[in-house]
Amino acid sequence: MRRVLFILGxxxxxxxxxxxxxxVFKVHVLILPPPSKVATALCQGxxxxxxxxxxxxxxxxxxxxxxxxxxxxxxxxxLLIGALLSEFPLFLRVLYPYIFAFQALPKIALAPLLVIWxxxxxxxxxxxxxxxxFFPVLVNSISGLNSTKSERIELMRSLSATRWQTFxxxxxxxxxxxxxxxxxxxxxxxxVAAVVAEFVGGSKGLGTLLLYMSLTMETAGxxxxxxxxxxxxxxxxxLITYATRRLVFWSGK
Amino acid sequence: xxxxxxxxxxxxxxxxxxFLSLAKDKAAFSLTILTLIMLLVTWESICRLLSxxxxxxxxxxxxxxxxxxxxxxxxxxxxxxxxHTFYTLFEALFxxxxxxxxGIILGTMLSQMPTVNKLLYPYLxxxxxxxxxxxxxxxxxxxxxxxxxxxxxSLTLCFFPVLLNSIEGFNSxxxxxxxxxxxxxxxxxxxxxxxxxxxxxxxxxxxxxxxIIYSIFGAIVGEFVSAxxxxxxxxxxxxxxxxxxxxFAILIILAALASGLYLILTYIRRRMLFWSELERSSxxx
Numbered sequence: 001m002r003r004v005l006f007i008l009g010x011x012x013x014x015x016x017x018x019x020x021x022x023x024v025f026k027v028h029v030l031i032l033p034p035p036s037k038v039a040t041a042l043c044q045g046x047x048x049x050x051x052x053x054x055x056x057x058x059x060x061x062x063x064x065x066x067x068x069x070x071x072x073x074x075x076x077x078x079l080l081i082g083a084l085l086s087e088f089p090l091f092l093r094v095l096y097p098y099i100f101a102f103q104a105l106p107k108i109a110l111a112p113l114l115v116i117w118x119x120x121x122x123x124x125x126x127x128x129x130x131x132x133x134f135f136p137v138l139v140n141s142i143s144g145l146n147s148t149k150s151e152r153i154e155l156m157r158s159l160s161a162t163r164w165q166t167f168x169x170x171x172x173x174x175x176x177x178x179x180x181x182x183x184x185x186x187x188x189x190x191x192v193a194a195v196v197a198e199f200v201g202g203s204k205g206l207g208t209l210l211l212y213m214s215l216t217m218e219t220a221g222x223x224x225x226x227x228x229x230x231x232x233x234x235x236x237x238x239l240i241t242y243a244t245r246r247l248v249f250w251s252g253k
Numbered sequence: 254x255x256x257x258x259x260x261x262x263x264x265x266x267x268x269x270x271x272f273l274s275l276a277k278d279k280a281a282f283s284l285t286i287l288t289l290i291m292l293l294v295t296w297e298s299i300c301r302l303l304s305x306x307x308x309x310x311x312x313x314x315x316x317x318x319x320x321x322x323x324x325x326x327x328x329x330x331x332x333x334x335x336x337h338t339f340y341t342l343f344e345a346l347f348x349x350x351x352x353x354x355x356g357i358i359l360g361t362m363l364s365q366m367p368t369v370n371k372l373l374y375p376y377l378x379x380x381x382x383x384x385x386x387x388x389x390x391x392x393x394x395x396x397x398x399x400x401x402x403x404x405x406x407s408l409t410l411c412f413f414p415v416l417l418n419s420i421e422g423f424n425s426x427x428x429x430x431x432x433x434x435x436x437x438x439x440x441x442x443x444x445x446x447x448x449x450x451x452x453x454x455x456x457x458x459x460x461x462x463x464x465i466i467y468s469i470f471g472a473i474v475g476e477f478v479s480a481x482x483x484x485x486x487x488x489x490x491x492x493x494x495x496x497x498x499x500x501f502a503i504l505i506i507l508a509a510l511a512s513g514l515y516l517i518l519t520y521i522r523r524r525m526l527f528w529s530e531l532e533r534s535s536x537x538x
Contacts, residue, residue: 003371010372031395093281094288104511105504106470109485111477112492113500116308192384199389199477200489206387211478214390222391230383237382 033220041220042227054209054221060228063194063206066122067236070129071190075183078134082141087167092142103139107132108193111200125197125205132193133186137179144178145171180244187240191233311498320502331482338506340483341472344400345514348407349468353415353461355408360419360457370420377420381413386471389478398479407471411464415457422456423449455529458522465514469507 015035021027022034029037045056085092111128118124148171156166198207206225213221293313299305300312307315326333363370388409392402426449434444476485484503491499 006372007375010376090281090284094284096281097285101508101512104466104515105508106466106473106511108470108477109473109488109504109507112488113497113504116492116495116497116500188382188384192386195384195387196474196477199386199474210387210390214394217394219391219394222394226383226387226391229387230379233382233384234379237378 030217030219033223037220038223042224045224059204059206059209062204064232066125066129067190067194070126071133071187074130074133075137075186078137079141079179082138083145086142086145103135108196111197115201120201125194125202128197129190129193133190136185137182140178140182141175144175148174176248180248184240187236188233191229308495308497311501315498316501319498320505323502334506337482337484337487344403344472345407345468348404348471349411349465352408352411353464356412356415357419357457360416361423364420364423377417381417385409386474389474393479398481403472403475406475407468410467410471414463415460418456418460419453422453426452455526458526462515462518465518466511469511
């Protein structure tokens with residue numbers, strides 16, 4: 001409890017210092033607005049008319065839905081293909097260099113290409129999120145499934161378990177901690193990908209709003225969106241961490 | 254183990270099998286090449302037989318042409334790749350070096366001050382979780398359309414994984430080791446140099462491996478938002494003119510750059526940390 005208070009104290013102190021410094025040095029609002037201005041912009045975004053273009057909740061929902069759906073699809077695909085690749089090691093050995101190259105490639109660079117293929121609508125942004133969230137889950141599933149202790153697999157074999165049974169009862173559970181690490185990373189990346197996709201081509205969403213506000217030099221607005229994005233991803237992070245703790249409570253930690 | 258890989262994110266735990274050992278895997282390697290050739294041939298023939306519009310899916314031959322053409326331009330030509338590759342690489346590496354230096358230094362300091370560390374840690378996690386690319390437009394407002402804003406973006410992206418991993422690494426020093434050093438009355442500097450740094454190094458390297466990929470990511474996003482040169486700029490410019498084969502060519506360059514940088518880093522890690530247990534256990538995988 002005391003620690004929580006201390007941590008909150010640090011927060012208040014930092015915000016106070018920021019406000020104070022801005023006032024003392026008379027920093028221009030366009031360069032660095034004080035926290036009070038950011039808070040005002042935040043309130044304004046939520047209280048203006050619903051039909052106004054910059055009404056925050058519509059953009060938040062848009063970005064969040066993009067991120068979540070993309071994350072679910074990408075994560076599921078990553079898990080499935082990861083399972084297939086680890087069950088058929090020859091494929092993994094053959095495809096490994098490609099996976100490596102793709103993983104190292106900054107996948108957001110695909111955004112303009114996806115726009116050409118799928119248009120500037122929802123689908124191209126969704127596709128980017130899927131591509132970005134796919135790889136961490138894929139790689140972590142493969143390494144998780146491959147790191148099953150060989151004694152356990154031998155035990156299953158000695159019980160003449162089928163391949164599916166071994167997978168379901170031994171390999172998959174022991175890979176779960178790894179898979180969740182992948183899911184957590186993907187969850188965070190999903191919002192990043194959604195925002196970048198909206199930078200590249202979009203008419204809605206927090207990324208578009210961010211770019212628009214930076215062009216009109218509404219620095220306070222930009223910062224308020226950064227705050228929203230930070231809160232969103234922290235919530236997402238905590239949700240996934242919570243799910244991890246509940247679902248793989250039996251793992252080492 | 255899970256804790257250790259948690260910031261290893263983007264890259265590759267399967268790369269624990271070193272790239273070299275995979276190249277030695279002759280059978281798989283030849284199959285890899287074979288699949289590549291087959292893929293390219295099918296792609297080329299599908300494009301030609303179904304006469305798919307070039308701006309939708311260019312055949313590999315056109316992509317190779319675009320790739321080749323860009324490198325044959327004069328070095329300073331804006332249509333060539335040299336300038337843009339140099340810009341992106343410079344932004345990424347500059348941001349990477351400064352960001353990871355800061356990360357290592359600050360992480361070392363924080364881990365030596367447990368109380369401060371405890372207070373700040375939740376914020377560090379929060380910052381790590383925040384999509385820092387959202388700062389890109391802000392950096393443009395602050396530092397203009399030039400190099401600075403991109404360097405700063407990749408610096409910010411690189412900083413946090415390295416910082417968190419350094420803290421994690423220094424905190425993972427075992428009590429037994431510390432007690433041993435205390436019992437032979439080692440100075441705190443000796444303990445730091447002989448025990449703490451070697452324990453932390455594998456973690457720091459894991460952070461660096463993530464950071465090097467993030468640095469290119471940062472440079473590209475920065476160039477998407479606003480730029481006059483760089484591969485990210487070139488790719489958006491080409492997307493406006495529907496020069497899809499040119500875009501593919503840039504993607505290939507980017508993949509080569511990123512995996513090249515990553516491989517250099519893993520090579521350094523292998524040379525420096527040959528003694529580490531993590532390293533040895535990964536050899537055994």
